[in-house]
Amino acid sequence: MKAFTYERAQSPAQAAAAVARKPGAKFLAGGTNLLDLMKLQIETPTHLVDVQDLALDKIEETPEGGLRIGALVRNTALASDMRVRRDYGVLTKAIVAGASGQLRNKATTAGNLLQRTRCPYFYDTNQPCNKRQPGSGCGAIGGVSRQLGVIGVSDACIATYPGDMAVALRLLDAHVETVDPQGAVRSIPIGEFHRLWGDTPHLETSLKRGELITAVTLPRPIGGRHLYHKVRDRASYAFALVSVAAVIQPDGSGRVAFGGVAPRPWRIEAAEEAMPRGAQAVTAQVFAEARPTADNRFKLQLATRTLAGVMVEARS
């Protein structure tokens, strides 16, 4: 691990200003992703601004009938909140499908959203990787790409966004609230939060330098049956090859988002009109622009079959 300096922030504005002030500074929340990457020298921050003392650990009801989830709410607390379990069950199911109990006790809402890709070439510092070192090339293109993306990928990077929670948040039309170093607040629709890689795969979100996530908000509940199916190489403690988050209404209409396939949770709202006609009708539209490799072409069929399984469960 490279040497770094450390401070504990006392307010969101102070935290944002501290990261903006020092080149190479980063926020530290639960540390379950950032510290792993620091040990491997994939991330080499010069300064850590620990945000864990900030009062951002509450889940509150909003005047609009939704929920405001503080950035520091731990994954376990969010998944077990009775309002979340009752009204946003897909979020509980997605969170508990990820990591392990110990990790979820430590991991925060903001840190989970910002977890970095699990592309094996990103983790291997002997390999070229445009995300780790811009302009160095991509070891995965032409390499082993079974776990990697099939849609929204670019000639510079074919990695996926690996998380589960964000797939449910995309389905629920969440917003990400932030404060910047000047104290300005903004609310980013989750669909605009994670960027497509394009030519700049090292730029992963729409956050600006020093911008601190303070909360995630959920709109009022939408009813329906909430489901999350995750297909992976091991039954637990593994990232999704494909995951499906869905809310399905009694008449067969609904919403669906996919994980494990793209640089961000993948949802095409226009395709949801096809939900009553079955899984194939939906995925034909969702994956119309897919660019799979020979290694990961299987994900297209897996996505259709996983959605079909979700639809069967919704009817049961």
Ligand SMILES: Cc1cc2nc3c(=O)[nH]c(=O)nc-3n(C[C@H](O)[C@H](O)[C@H](O)COP(=O)(O)OP(=O)(O)OC[C@H]3O[C@@H](n4cnc5c(N)ncnc54)[C@H](O)[C@@H]3O)c2cc1C
């Ligand atoms: C073995 C293992 C298995 C896992 N399996 C899964 C899985 O199956 N599914 C899954 O979804 N996840 C999985 N994870 C990932 C886990 O969910 C993340 O490590 C965790 O959610 C990160 O949260 P954190 O609070 O620890 O973030 P940190 O590691 O503290 O931070 C992550 C990033 O977020 C930034 N950050 C943190 N807080 C803020 C803020 N408020 N504003 C702006 N930036 C901020 C940090 O600077 C850093 O860049 C796994 C992790 C491990 C180690």
Ligand code: SF4
């Ligand atoms: S797919 Fe992306 S993360 Fe993986 S090696 Fe290529 S550039 Fe790096």
